Structure formats: C-alpha cells, structure tokens
Amino acid sequence: MIQPHGGKLIKRIADNEERDFILSLNLKRIYIEKDEALDAEKIAIGSFSPLEGFMDREDLKSVCSHLSLKNGIVWSIPILLQIDDPSHLKIGEKVLLVDKTDNNPVAVMDISDIYKLNKKEIANTVFGTLDENHPGVKRLFSKGDYSIGGKIKLLNRPSFPNKEYELDPEETREIFRERGWKTVVAFQTRNAPHRAHEYLHRLGMEIAEGLFIHPIIGLKKEGDFDSSVILKAYQILINSYYPHRKVLLAGLSTSMRYAGPREAVFHAIVRKNYGCTHFMVGRDHAGVGDYYDPFAAHKIFDEIPDIGIKIVKFYNVFHCDRCGGIVSENTCSHPEEMITKISMTKIRKALSEGKRPPSTMLREEVADFLIENFNLVTEDYR
Structure with missing residues (x-):
C-alpha cells in the first residue's frame, strides 16, 4: 500500500451551463436513497477524495481484502451504489442519479462497472459479523444485490436537515x-x-x-x-x-x-x-x-x-x-x-x-x- 493522495481535493461539480445541458438530455434515471445521495455529494465536493465515484468491483475487492483502493491508496470502507435490477443498464452509458425522497437529480454517473455483490463476504470483512442486528450489516443486506460503479459529477445538492x-x-x-x-x-x-x-x-x-x-x-x-x-x-x-x-x-x-x-x-x-x-x-x-x-x-x-x-x-x-x-x-x-x-x-x-x-x-x-x-x-x- 502507498500513502494517500497528499491531501489533494478531487472535486467533481458541474457548473450551471453543464448541469442544464445534462438535465436536457433524455438520460435513464436511477432512483437512490438519501444516504447514497449524500455519498454522491461527499464524493463530488472532495470529502471522500480520492474517490471520484462509486466503487467498481476491483476497488471493492481491494478495500475488503487490503484496506486500500486498487491503486494502493489506503481506503477502508466500501462506498457503493446498490441496486435491485441492472438489466436495463449497460457499461459506458450516462445515467441520472435521482434522490427518491424529493425527485431531485443529484448527480450524473458514467457507468464503468455493473456487478453482483457477495454481501456475506463484505459483511464479514468490513463489519466482522453477519448479524443483521448490526446496523451496518442491516443496511448492506437491506439494499440491492447488485452495484454499479463509475465516476459521478454533482448536479444539485441533496436536501437534508441541518x-x-x-x-x-x-x-x-x-x-x-x-x-x-x-x-x-x-x-x-x-x-x-x-x-x-x-x-x-x-x-x-x-x-x-x-x-x-x-x-x-x-x-x-x-x-x-x-x-x-x-x-x-x-x-x-x-x-x-x-x-x-x-x-x-x-x-x-x-x-x-x-x-x-x-x-x-x-x-x-x-x-x-x-x-x-x-x-x-x-x-x-x-x-x-x-x-x-x-x-x-x-x-x-x-x-x-x-x-x-x-x-x-x-x-x-x-x-x-x-x-x-x-x-x-x-x-x-x-x-x-x-x-x-x-x-x-x-x-x-x-x-x-x-x-x-x-x-x-x-x-x-x-x-x-x-x-x-x-x-x-x-x-x-x-
């Protein structure tokens, strides 16, 4: 493993003109939970730097096994976009990530990977348990069995109290x-x-x-x-x-x-x-x-x-x-x-x-x- 990125912020936020253009396109929509909308925001503003999007399977595998991203940078938690059915999606296309709580198009995503999750393996390595009384395991198991990875760009800030x-x-x-x-x-x-x-x-x-x-x-x-x-x-x-x-x-x-x-x-x-x-x-x-x-x-x-x-x-x-x-x-x-x-x-x-x-x-x-x-x-x- 190598040392992280030296504190450099990687920001991915669309300006007004780019946002309006993206929203004018007839892109497929993926409706996401509030926690995922907030994760998209944190990726985009640099809170989760060096992440540029939701993790693909290789980053997930490396984080679970080695406490690092596939490039060797230390990272310890999966940041996933879980979905139920990916059959309507394909690698290489752009999609809108829409906050299902208020229909707010939060981000645009370039899909680079679509893969099935081994939830038990993730739970065991990340949380050390399969017990669904553990709130992190409960959250993982309650969401979709598939994940999509790819870079995102923020279009609108998600709403949230405070x-x-x-x-x-x-x-x-x-x-x-x-x-x-x-x-x-x-x-x-x-x-x-x-x-x-x-x-x-x-x-x-x-x-x-x-x-x-x-x-x-x-x-x-x-x-x-x-x-x-x-x-x-x-x-x-x-x-x-x-x-x-x-x-x-x-x-x-x-x-x-x-x-x-x-x-x-x-x-x-x-x-x-x-x-x-x-x-x-x-x-x-x-x-x-x-x-x-x-x-x-x-x-x-x-x-x-x-x-x-x-x-x-x-x-x-x-x-x-x-x-x-x-x-x-x-x-x-x-x-x-x-x-x-x-x-x-x-x-x-x-x-x-x-x-x-x-x-x-x-x-x-x-x-x-x-x-x-x-x-x-x-x-x-x-």
Missing part, C-alpha cells in the same frame, strides 16, 4: 488559513457532548492550534441522538466553556457505518480532506454493541501505512472522586469505588426518564438543554 451547519472541505481549509491554524485536531462524534468528550477537547486544544468538532449528522441507527440536538448541545458547551478562537463546529452529513476500526480509518481520511493535521481516536470508535474490541481502532492504525494525518489515541476517561475531576487511566490509579464511568447509555436512559445525569457526566447547561429537548432517532436506519 445542512446549514455544514462546511465543504474547501471552506474549512480556508477558515483554518484565515485563523492561522497550522495544526488542527479533529474530533469525531455522533453523540451529544459529555464530560469525557470535554476532557478530550481540551487536550486537543493543547495539542493543536485549532479544534474542529465535526459531528456526523447523516443517517444513524435508531436510539442515537437527533442531529439538531447534538449540534445545539455543542453550541451551548462551546459558548459556555471554550475559547471561541480555538474551536470550529460543523456537521458532516454522511451515514454512520458502525464499522469500528475500519470506520476510524475512514473518518481520519475524511478529516484530512477537510484540512486537519491530527485526528482523535478514543475508546470504541464508531463501535456499536459488543461487536469490536474497545481499542481495535487504535490497533488498526499500527497495521496500515501513514495516511498523512497524526492519530492521537486516548484510552479510558472517567471521573475520579479522589482526583476531583475527569482523568484517564494514564493519570489516575485510584480504585473503582472512587470512579464514575461516563456512559452515554446511562446518560440517555436518565434523560429519557426526565432525570438529570450527575454533573460528573454532563455539564448542567447541556443537561438542561437535553432534558428539555430530548429527541432520539426513531426512524429505521434506512
């Missing part, structure tokens, strides 16, 4: 330059902020000149926090406790894959594309249930080549009564009876019952907001 919080990679890079941030540490999350997150944020601000808090606001599993709640909770925390000159908050509208260590690599590459120099990886990164070893996401970075972004590894973080604050296993040796483990599961349970989680877990201002605005994702993952 898009006003998003910034393109080109925009974040410019903000970092304007602020004079030569080092930027990225923090990935899909949850509202608790005290352990705050501890990591503060360490990040010590490590780098800027902290980029970049929560996933795309499709998530049932029981996760609603994205608008996450974003507003972070705004409260930042406004109440952080130096504004050191922090940037923006959303990322892509789906959670819940692929544990492989998704940690994916998240790191994406944040590199946004201009970050450092990426935080904590306990059970992108995990769900007990499918992954809590520190598998640490180990995977020791097994792949340098991807051009420094990985900052953190271990167990908790509140210690004796120490009088949030600490980690590297800085505290007190017995368990003095320790409060900070669990988002416990926090969600308390909030769902209208109870205030202890201040050792959650800031009071954040707790007040979450109690008043408690809202979890209740839709099916698709």
